[in-house]
Amino acid sequence: MDKSMMKGIAVGGLAMVVLGASGVTGYKALTQPKFADVVAVKEINETVVTPRERCENVAVQRAAPVKDQNRIAGTVVGGLAGGLLGSAVGNGTGKTVATLAGAAAGGYAGNQVQKNMQQKDVVTTSEQRCRTVNEKSQKLVGYNVTYRLDGKDGTVRTSFKPGATLPVKDGEVVTTPPAPTAKS
Structure with missing residues (x-):
């Protein structure tokens, strides 16, 4: 066998290995799930305390x-x-x-x-009296989402309420909010 034939066989063999590997990788990419099924969504709320001044008029009696x-x-x-x-x-x-x-x-x-x-002998007047009160409210801070991917359950926290599925990229659930869609 001559040198050029040996080079051809070596290059051909290498090309076969590369093509075979890319075919397996491509097949895996095609067979990986693109979405995970959402099983449960639980809102996560935080209590927010807001101080506010509350004033009221009060009747006050003083000596005339x-x-x-x-x-x-x-x-x-x-x-x-x-x-x-x-x-x-x-x-x-x-x-x-x-x-x-x-x-x-x-x-x-x-x-x-x-x-x-x-x-x-007293005189009754009205005085405004103020005090600080704390008002409590609930603020939605995110969602704990339970999902199923490849038959396994997992949990992630998202800043948005997901639909029936979550996108999957490279075998991982994507937790970034979806891009807003333009309305016609």
């Missing part, structure tokens, strides 16, 4: 402003009433003493009555 700080009106009216009552008692000097004592006692009583009335 006092117009007669020294309670002169109560003292005078009480003194006059006490003096009149005291003058109705007794005769002569006793009447004068009773009038003065009645005026003094009435003045004191009138002063105290006015004091009690001023303490109970």
